[in-house]
Amino acid sequence: MIRESAGRKLFRVVNLLLLVLLALLCLLPVVHVMALSFSSAVSVQAGKVTLWPVNFTTRSYDIVMNRADFLSSFGVSLRRVGLGLIVNMFLVVLTAYPLSKDNREFRTRTVYAWYMIVTIIFSGGLIPTYMVVKQLGLINNIWSLILPGAVP
Numbered sequence: 001m002i003r004e005s006a007g008r009k010l011f012r013v014v015n016l017l018l019l020v021l022l023a024l025l026c027l028l029p030v031v032h033v034m035a036l037s038f039s040s041a042v043s044v045q046a047g048k049v050t051l052w053p054v055n056f057t058t059r060s061y062d063i064v065m066n067r068a069d070f071l072s073s074f075g076v077s078l079r080r081v082g083l084g085l086i087v088n089m090f091l092v093v094l095t096a097y098p099l100s101k102d103n104r105e106f107r108t109r110t111v112y113a114w115y116m117i118v119t120i121i122f123s124g125g126l127i128p129t130y131m132v133v134k135q136l137g138l139i140n141n142i143w144s145l146i147l148p149g150a151v152p
Contacts, residue, residue, distance in 0.1 A: 037061070076142070084146045091151045120151070 004012075031051050036044055040055035048054045064070050095116060103109050123129070129148050138144040 079142055080145050083142065084149075087146055087150055095151055116151075 028051065032049075035049050035051055035053045037060055038053035038056055038058065039049045040057050040059075043049055043054035098106055098109065099113055099116075101109060106112070124132075133139065133144045133148060138147070
């Protein structure tokens, strides 16, 4: 069994403390928002809510769940995930197959790979993407949410 030095033990303790602190910095705002969502409006407006709900209620969730807009939006999300999964899997397989070949079988493999890497790292941006979507007539269409990010 290898014995750890005092410096290594100190490093592990400090590292653990920093990671726990970082995790708390990430999780506490989420917990606070959840506490706000489960608290009564009066308690929230009075500033009484911190990390635990005050006057627990699910009224805000009842209001949201009973709106037709929410159900419609949820349906769009499900369609986007379903169609996006199919399109992305097809395009990733179509892209990955040539990259699995050796340079002797696919002579321009390196150029193909660099083309893929550069276009994945550097996108055109929001405005050019919007212009392409508009020119293709995809405004207010489910495909405008799927196709621009098809091979991320």
